[in-house]
Amino acid sequence: xxxxxxxxxxxxxxxxxxxxxxxxACLGIGVNALRSDRIPLVQDWSLETQMTDDLGNRTDxxxxxxVRLFHEGSxxxxxxxxxxxxxxxxxxxxxxxxxxxxxxxxxxxxxxTDPGTPIITYCDGPYCTLSHDLAHLLREFGFSDVRVLVNGxxxxxxxxxxxxxxxxxxxxxxxxx
Amino acid sequence: xxLRGISLSRVLSGPRDRRPWAFTGPGRQGRLLLAAxxxxxxxxxxxxxxxxxxxxxDPIAFAEAVNNYRILxxxxxxxxxxxxxxxxxIAGTLLLLNVWVPGxxxxxxxxxxxxxxxxxxxxxxxxxxxxGCFTTSPAKGGMNLLTLCRDSSxxxxxxxxxxxxxxxxGARLPSQKTxxxxxxxxxxxxxxx
Numbered sequence: 184x185x186x187x188x189x190x191x192x193x194x195x196x197x198x199x200x201x202x203x204x205x206x207x208a209c210l211g212i213g214v215n216a217l218r219s220d221r222i223p224l225v226q227d228w229s230l231e232t233q234m235t236d237d238l239g240n241r242t243d244x245x246x247x248x249x250v251r252l253f254h255e256g257s258x259x260x261x262x263x264x265x266x267x268x269x270x271x272x273x274x275x276x277x278x279x280x281x282x283x284x285x286x287x288x289x290x291x292x293x294x295x296t297d298p299g300t301p302i303i304t305y306c307d308g309p310y311c312t313l314s315h316d317l318a319h320l321l322r323e324f325g326f327s328d329v330r331v332l333v334n335g336x337x338x339x340x341x342x343x344x345x346x347x348x349x350x351x352x353x354x355x356x357x358x359x360x
Numbered sequence: 361x362x363l364r365g366i367s368l369s370r371v372l373s374g375p376r377d378r379r380p381w382a383f384t385g386p387g388r389q390g391r392l393l394l395a396a397x398x399x400x401x402x403x404x405x406x407x408x409x410x411x412x413x414x415x416x417x418d419p420i421a422f423a424e425a426v427n428n429y430r431i432l433x434x435x436x437x438x439x440x441x442x443x444x445x446x447x448x449x450i451a452g453t454l455l456l457l458n459v460w461v462p463g464x465x466x467x468x469x470x471x472x473x474x475x476x477x478x479x480x481x482x483x484x485x486x487x488x489x490x491x492g493c494f495t496t497s498p499a500k501g502g503m504n505l506l507t508l509c510r511d512s513s514x515x516x517x518x519x520x521x522x523x524x525x526x527x528x529x530g531a532r533l534p535s536q537k538t539x540x541x542x543x544x545x546x547x548x549x550x551x552x553x
Binding site (some may be wrong): 196207210310312 | 416419420423427428430434435437438439441442443444445446447449450451454460462463464465466467470486489490522525526
């Protein structure tokens with residue numbers, strides 16, 4: 184059968200593409216099955232599961248509880264967003280610890296904080312992952328009571344809770360101003 | 361294999377009579393076109409192979425990156441995270457080896473359309489997530505306009521590559537002179553066999 188050669192080329196391309204996809208699927212799933220650190224093919228990615236640690240404890244905190252700790256002054260609030268967003272507005276008294284530089288600044292940000300002190304991390308938006316990532320990092324640093332206030336900044340503003348602007352008072356970058 | 365004019369052996373061996381040197385045409389312009397084809401092929405190949413490595417090594421972190429995009433249903437997140445890097449690796453390797461280029465170019469082009477769409481969507485949504493493009497570390501690689509520019513450039517390259525491999529053999533760019541060459545006729549004739 185004489186097909187125009189361009190049609191044959193397109194069909195060849197499609198067939199090759201399908202073969203590439205099938206081969207990749209076999210390799211991807213096969214290699215995963217052979218690994219010791221394999222991941223399940225289907226996993227529960229719901230927020231509820233994600234906010235439970237290995238021991239089954241919730242890793243998030245409700246607004247009411249967070250507000251209570253805020254008024255008690257017993258918790259440290261950590262803002263995981265980039266510094267410029269922190270300076271434009273943050274929960275009053277919160278410290279800035281942007282997740283992107285958190286590794287290097289955990290110690291200076293929490294030098295006066297007892298490992299058992301309640302720590303509340305937040306960022307902005309229901310799907311923002313910075314606060315979760317920061318909480319995870321802090322647990323690795325040995326802080327035992329770290330919880331995430333999901334969608335913290337928006338929630339805090341919506342409820343008219345105390346906020347402030349500008350740099351933290353002990354920010355070393357503040358000296359030049 | 362009778363798939364209306366295509367045999368499996370043909371697909372496996374690649375379009376022998378449609379390799380670029382048969383259809384970039386004669387002269388300086390043909391050589392430039394051929395060079396551009398190889399450059400595009402190698403750049404995309406290296407990029408895709410490089411991008412796949414982190415993802416294959418750390419599927420847990422990559423699955424999280426995929427999930428953070430909030431595009432796929434939860435049940436497909438892990439499957440995507442497992443298979444996608446291998447598609448990148450195989451398509452990239454094929455491009456580097458210059459075999460199965462039509463199929464690999466089609467796959468790469470499709471992936472880049474999806475990637476660019478996903479990044480655009482999440483920038484429009486204002487979602488502050490890691491790109492997960494070349495590194496699975498959430499601390500590095502946030503997304504910005506630069507990410508989008510980079511992806512769009514790759515997309516243009518892949519369209520060019522696809523255009524090159526899907527062109528009719530012997531066809532010339534409109535700008536090329538239509539001087540007749542005996543070997544062109546030979547390659548065009550061969551394709552119709």
